[in-house]
Amino acid sequence: MIAAHVYDAGGVETVTVDSESDLEAARNADGTTWVRVAAATAEEMDAISRVFSIHALELEDIRNDVRPKTEEFPDHTFVLVKTASLRRGETTFDEEVETRPVGLFVGEDWVLTLTVEETTVPAVERVWRSVENREGRVLANGPDFAAYRVLDRIVDGYFGLLDEIETTIEEIEDGVLEGPDPSVLDGLNAVRRDLLSFRKVAWPTREALSVLARGDAAHVRDPTEKYFRDVYDQLVEIVDLTETYRDLARGARDIYLNTLSQSTNEVMRQLTVVATIFIPLTFVVGVYGMNFAGGAWNLPELSWPYAYPAVMLGMTLVTLVLVVHFQRESWL
Amino acid sequence: MIAAHVYDAGGVETVTVDSESDLEAARNADGTTWVRVAAATAEEMDAISRVFSIHALELEDIRNDVRPKTEEFPDHTFVLVKTASLRRGETTFDEEVETRPVGLFVGEDWVLTLTVEETTVPAVERVWRSVENREGRVLANGPDFAAYRVLDRIVDGYFGLLDEIETTIEEIEDGVLEGPDPSVLDGLNAVRRDLLSFRKVAWPTREALSVLARGDAAHVRDPTEKYFRDVYDQLVEIVDLTETYRDLARGARDIYLNTLSQSTNEVMRQLTVVATIFIPLTFVVGVYGMNFAGGAWNLPELSWPYAYPAVMLGMTLVTLVLVVHFQRESWL
Amino acid sequence: MIAAHVYDAGGVETVTVDSESDLEAARNADGTTWVRVAAATAEEMDAISRVFSIHALELEDIRNDVRPKTEEFPDHTFVLVKTASLRRGETTFDEEVETRPVGLFVGEDWVLTLTVEETTVPAVERVWRSVENREGRVLANGPDFAAYRVLDRIVDGYFGLLDEIETTIEEIEDGVLEGPDPSVLDGLNAVRRDLLSFRKVAWPTREALSVLARGDAAHVRDPTEKYFRDVYDQLVEIVDLTETYRDLARGARDIYLNTLSQSTNEVMRQLTVVATIFIPLTFVVGVYGMNFAGGAWNLPELSWPYAYPAVMLGMTLVTLVLVVHFQRESWL
Amino acid sequence: MIAAHVYDAGGVETVTVDSESDLEAARNADGTTWVRVAAATAEEMDAISRVFSIHALELEDIRNDVRPKTEEFPDHTFVLVKTASLRRGETTFDEEVETRPVGLFVGEDWVLTLTVEETTVPAVERVWRSVENREGRVLANGPDFAAYRVLDRIVDGYFGLLDEIETTIEEIEDGVLEGPDPSVLDGLNAVRRDLLSFRKVAWPTREALSVLARGDAAHVRDPTEKYFRDVYDQLVEIVDLTETYRDLARGARDIYLNTLSQSTNEVMRQLTVVATIFIPLTFVVGVYGMNFAGGAWNLPELSWPYAYPAVMLGMTLVTLVLVVHFQRESWL
Amino acid sequence: MIAAHVYDAGGVETVTVDSESDLEAARNADGTTWVRVAAATAEEMDAISRVFSIHALELEDIRNDVRPKTEEFPDHTFVLVKTASLRRGETTFDEEVETRPVGLFVGEDWVLTLTVEETTVPAVERVWRSVENREGRVLANGPDFAAYRVLDRIVDGYFGLLDEIETTIEEIEDGVLEGPDPSVLDGLNAVRRDLLSFRKVAWPTREALSVLARGDAAHVRDPTEKYFRDVYDQLVEIVDLTETYRDLARGARDIYLNTLSQSTNEVMRQLTVVATIFIPLTFVVGVYGMNFAGGAWNLPELSWPYAYPAVMLGMTLVTLVLVVHFQRESWL
DSSP: OEEEEEEETTEEEEEEEOSHHHHHHHHHSSSEEEEEEESOOHHHHHHHHHHTTOOHHHHHHHHHTOOOEEEEOSSOEEEEEEEEEEEEOSSTTOEEEEEEEEEEEEOSSEEEEEESSSSOOHHHHHHHHHHHHTTTHHHHTOHHHHHHHHHHHHHHHHHHHHHHHHHHHHHHHHHHHHOOOTHHHHHHHHHHHHHHHHHHHHHHHHHHHHHHHTTOOTTSOHHHHHHHHHHHHHHHHHHHHHHHHHHHHHHHHHHHHHHHHHHHHHHHHHHHHHHHHHHHHHHHHHHTTOOOOSSTTSOGGGGSTTHHHHHHHHHHHHHHHHHHHHHHTTOO | OEEEEEEETTEEEEEEEOSHHHHHHHHHSSSEEEEEEESOOHHHHHHHHHHTTOOHHHHHHHHHTOOOEEEEOSSOEEEEEEEEEEEEOSSTTOEEEEEEEEEEEEOSSEEEEEESSSSOOHHHHHHHHHHHHTTTHHHHTOHHHHHHHHHHHHHHHHHHHHHHHHHHHHHHHHHHHHOOOTHHHHHHHHHHHHHHHHHHHHHHHHHHHHHHHTTOOTTSOHHHHHHHHHHHHHHHHHHHHHHHHHHHHHHHHHHHHHHHHHHHHHHHHHHHHHHHHHHHHHHHHHHTTOOOOSSTTSOGGGGSTTHHHHHHHHHHHHHHHHHHHHHHTTOO | OEEEEEEETTEEEEEEEOSHHHHHHHHHSSSEEEEEEESOOHHHHHHHHHHTTOOHHHHHHHHHTOOOEEEEOSSOEEEEEEEEEEEEOSSTTOEEEEEEEEEEEEOSSEEEEEESSSSOOHHHHHHHHHHHHTTTHHHHTOHHHHHHHHHHHHHHHHHHHHHHHHHHHHHHHHHHHHOOOTHHHHHHHHHHHHHHHHHHHHHHHHHHHHHHHTTOOTTSOHHHHHHHHHHHHHHHHHHHHHHHHHHHHHHHHHHHHHHHHHHHHHHHHHHHHHHHHHHHHHHHHHHTTOOOOSSTTSOGGGGSTTHHHHHHHHHHHHHHHHHHHHHHTTOO | OEEEEEEETTEEEEEEEOSHHHHHHHHHSSSEEEEEEESOOHHHHHHHHHHTTOOHHHHHHHHHTOOOEEEEOSSOEEEEEEEEEEEEOSSTTOEEEEEEEEEEEEOSSEEEEEESSSSOOHHHHHHHHHHHHTTTHHHHTOHHHHHHHHHHHHHHHHHHHHHHHHHHHHHHHHHHHHOOOTHHHHHHHHHHHHHHHHHHHHHHHHHHHHHHHTTOOTTSOHHHHHHHHHHHHHHHHHHHHHHHHHHHHHHHHHHHHHHHHHHHHHHHHHHHHHHHHHHHHHHHHHHTTOOOOSSTTSOGGGGSTTHHHHHHHHHHHHHHHHHHHHHHTTOO | OEEEEEEETTEEEEEEEOSHHHHHHHHHSSSEEEEEEESOOHHHHHHHHHHTTOOHHHHHHHHHTOOOEEEEOSSOEEEEEEEEEEEEOSSTTOEEEEEEEEEEEEOSSEEEEEESSSSOOHHHHHHHHHHHHTTTHHHHTOHHHHHHHHHHHHHHHHHHHHHHHHHHHHHHHHHHHHOOOTHHHHHHHHHHHHHHHHHHHHHHHHHHHHHHHTTOOTTSOHHHHHHHHHHHHHHHHHHHHHHHHHHHHHHHHHHHHHHHHHHHHHHHHHHHHHHHHHHHHHHHHHHTTOOOOSSTTSOGGGGSTTHHHHHHHHHHHHHHHHHHHHHHTTOO
């Protein structure tokens, strides 16, 4: 599906492109043209390739979803980026980073955006709408400015994704403090996977944008460079945040492991307190349960009149001493 | 709110700027002008942008609180830095790094400082006062020197923040040695978060200052460069300290985990000592509690005259042997 | 064993090379020649060395299986790469990365591939067959394009290997969640070894290809460079994936260790629950098993009419209180 | 306190400097002059600053004890280094790295060393004495050679410090193997702190010396460069050693933690052996302590003539089987 | 001890050098000269220094055993390398990396090798012998080729050392799987120390050789460079292997720690199984060991005719249920 915005002094005109000649007309129209391609057929691809001198490898790169990058061609600058969003799964912490490739081709007086799937990519869609609504003012700043707008939207999406991840980490941290629940670990692993996946998008995008920002791209004009530098700065921040969140996830895991060790320690203390108090007492009552008999030396205590209260008192005293001892060492 | 110091050979004159023409007058005045902007309205922003040829993106960068950086413009050098301070929360270790952006624009014979919020930033305020009090001598060294003074103050604040973090780490270390208290972990996590947040400020600031220090900035004159190099050296030290403190925090966590392991180990030893001594004894007294009867082979011990004292003596001996054994292995 | 494809405008001719003069004829034939060498004898090696001016050290590098690399020679570009595949062992997780060196020599109008062992390397074999089947069209693009096709195939094999490793990691992760089984650890160690071995192949290959991709190689023509850049991009992705998988393996190990700690914690809790409930009760029944007699103070309870039900009730109540307590702390 | 060595063809003359004119005389004397400043008063500082054109910031850097560095000035090269030594505290492992700044200013035919405190820095003192004793031969090689000698001495001190740290690590390792003593952890933390502090000195010193070694410093003559390269090589080695020692300290901590885990494991085994043997036996004797009576089915064993020996024998057999089992699994 | 090979068209002549004039004669002889110095006296050193214009610092570097390096001098290239071998100690895992410095000086038509100790370094010795045996063919390729041969031998020794370390790691891994034996930890620590020591040799050697391999050394001729590149490639591989082995050692440690955790977990399970089964049973038999009497409510069970078999059956059933439960959770 191919559509084109053609901007001329007067305003913007939107064209549906059905044939290669339509495409050529759009390209050669006066003013700035934005050709938007989504879910193109093989023939449409061929036509695009011919009309805009786009190399077959570039189109294949988009289809194969390779790493983001910027490449210079005689006629145009090719920027391959990816949108990224978080797809929540069934359980709380089951989530995954979903990416979709967007190809941007910036020529002398045209820009072409190419997406693979039918469903429109929101970042592209919104800028496309804003061209329609604001009578092409976006295109008035040249094709590179339109490309900047799309990239800016995509990078805004990255910040949204990172916000969601931060929320998840905070939920996990709260969960950790409430008690050592093994589901927390799954959540942390999911977050780590997300950050790894996202880093694989953000790092090369930063590289790709640095090319546009530092003035090496032939089809980025000087006044637009400032804007690309701004997006580049945002990406540096995003990569920074990714690292920070990985560190926080690691911190949450440490706390989790600690809570577990702490809990084991406390369980052991309780066991030890119970055992230390009652095992000796059980021994004592066992002594007076023995059946020795027949002789003045054999358990004479058994027949002393106050033996039972004396023994009970003795055991109570020992217990009190132990309880005080355990309380002093704050085991109780 | 806009105010300006205008320094001329004679001394310093302080002007309140109410309109764009005031602003232009201040800018074009003979001598060096320092324009201080705080919590400016949208109209004031526009006026500033026009009078000092400041690009809209620069002002947006300050508002959006992006990473510190230095950017060169035809008319001026733009430095975006951040003050950092520690905001203590309710509990002992609940603290957070708070940052506030400060924009510095250094022109030929003017310097402009811009802060977003109403409350004055202490670093800017103190230099501003010193200009008033010392009859403008700060401005006598040119606008870049005034910028240096503000940056120097901000970086001094970083050292203050790191001192507070060091104190917290020391408190935690002392706490760790007193016993494995889980609140210690929260404290360590807070410190780690603080250091991560602060690093996100300090690293790019170092980069931003290296541009000023190594003579690449058009509006920094040779004699002032030395001063910027000095601030840059301080920032290198700050980044170093940040890493050192992260390492110390990691060390404190290790000690904490160890104390916990050590404690579990000791708890287990105590349990084992109690169990090893009393469980066999309880078995022995259980034996003589059995009711076998009717036959010379059935528990003849029960009727031996000195059986009871003999058994008690035997158990005492076994206990003594075990106690000596445990003491030798220093379990007691 | 030496064979050659000679491509001329007309089509492709396949020659078996038996003598040095055959080799020279193949080399000097009009059009593009691909000489494929496998398991060559020492004499064949000498002939190749003489005819194509290949340095003895290059041949030795292939035999010694050194790190992948690209080297420039006056007459040709030498690329040493390795195929990598996973050889499954006897047990589930017993697997090993197997590599085989492939030497590529790209000259003006000839390309020579050299493998050490008799068995054909699939990557070379498949391109060789495609030259035969498609009447030499691969060679029509020049010797460097044929080299690209072989490299592309080899790198495709890397992706296959990484897919297998990913499957193994996922199997391990599933195994970990089912319970702490020590065989899981062996599996993780095997994966880590695999990734280490594979990284030793992938990293230098990336370096070797960067030389070809950035236009530094004399025998790579401009139109082919794009293709090498494409393979290079794939290798960057492969190195990335390697790191990601190492991280995932580390994550699986952490989960494993956690599951173990968790399990120990639960075992301890169960023990503590059983001990905390029954040890005191056993003490109580021990008390009433004592044989004190002869006096109003010696165990008068024993003869109270409802003593037994009362004691049993008391013990049941204590047990209930403890069970409720343990359930509240979710120990049960 | 200012003193000066003035070296001329004839020999060395030592002058005490009391006034600014003395200082100027020393500076302008024929031959090479070494001015040594220690604990200078504010006026002396001013005089030095004026006579040798030393910038106020340089003097401040020394006072503020900032990171080591080399800076070029029109008239001289400024090198700021630090001596480092280990100050042992009260307890065995209580030690701290103590540093003292030394400023070196190398001019055309003069060298100036500046230390802050009254007590003489041994490294400076020893070279100063050797100038006196050997009739100025050190100064005969120029002021840069004298600076080299001082730096060489300081770096020798670094090796001494590292030797002491190595000794401490070895003591700790020996202590770890003797048993899990918590004081070991304090020792390791002290070592880690020391290495962190020392690294903060050694790293920038290496940078500072690389400037002198690679011929970028205007006041270092070609024949002296070799010597600085030598000191630089030593510093590279020192930085290397620092990393190695950090790794060894980490290794010692791992061993410590392991010894602890090992000990806990053994304690648990002992407990389990005792409990596994005696708890079932206690149950058995409990059975025959029951008071069932009145019927052929109620504990008929009690009246069998050889019941007691039979039960004892049975229990002994069970115990033997368990002991053999535990010994086979090497738990005993 | 100084000896020299002098190679001329005719063949090789071996000379023992006794005086400075001998040395000069050897140096100035037609053809290529290799002077081998071992355990030289101070006078010999001086003579060498004079005849070959070798700086005192170079000789000192060899004596002081500093880091490997390549340095350019007007007359010669100085390469300092080290042989490395593993010295096995008394116990199995007690081993240490032993290094010995070798100085190589490559001039226009001479090469000088210098070792400190009396005992001959095998790497030098073997090349020396091969010159004798093969009539100087090694020297026919120039002094730089002879240096290459010595370096190649030394690096071969590195591979041997790494092979030994790999064997040790494999022995340790096998030991770990057999059971958690603390001697394993000592072995791992020894391996880690070895790898740290060896890395300190291999890293700078790689740097030193990169200078020779990339054509920066004045006394390495073009045809020899290829050979140095080959040695350099081997060193890159060696450094790689060092890192891989460190990783494997870390992996073995992880497995060890896991085996320990696993073992503790199993010990705890066994204890818990025994305690969970027998502690309640002991309570039950304790109940029927109580001496309540005198009333229909006091332990009427004691006199029921089938009470004993019923209780025994009940306990057997409970035990069976628990055993099945534990088997289902695979605790048994």
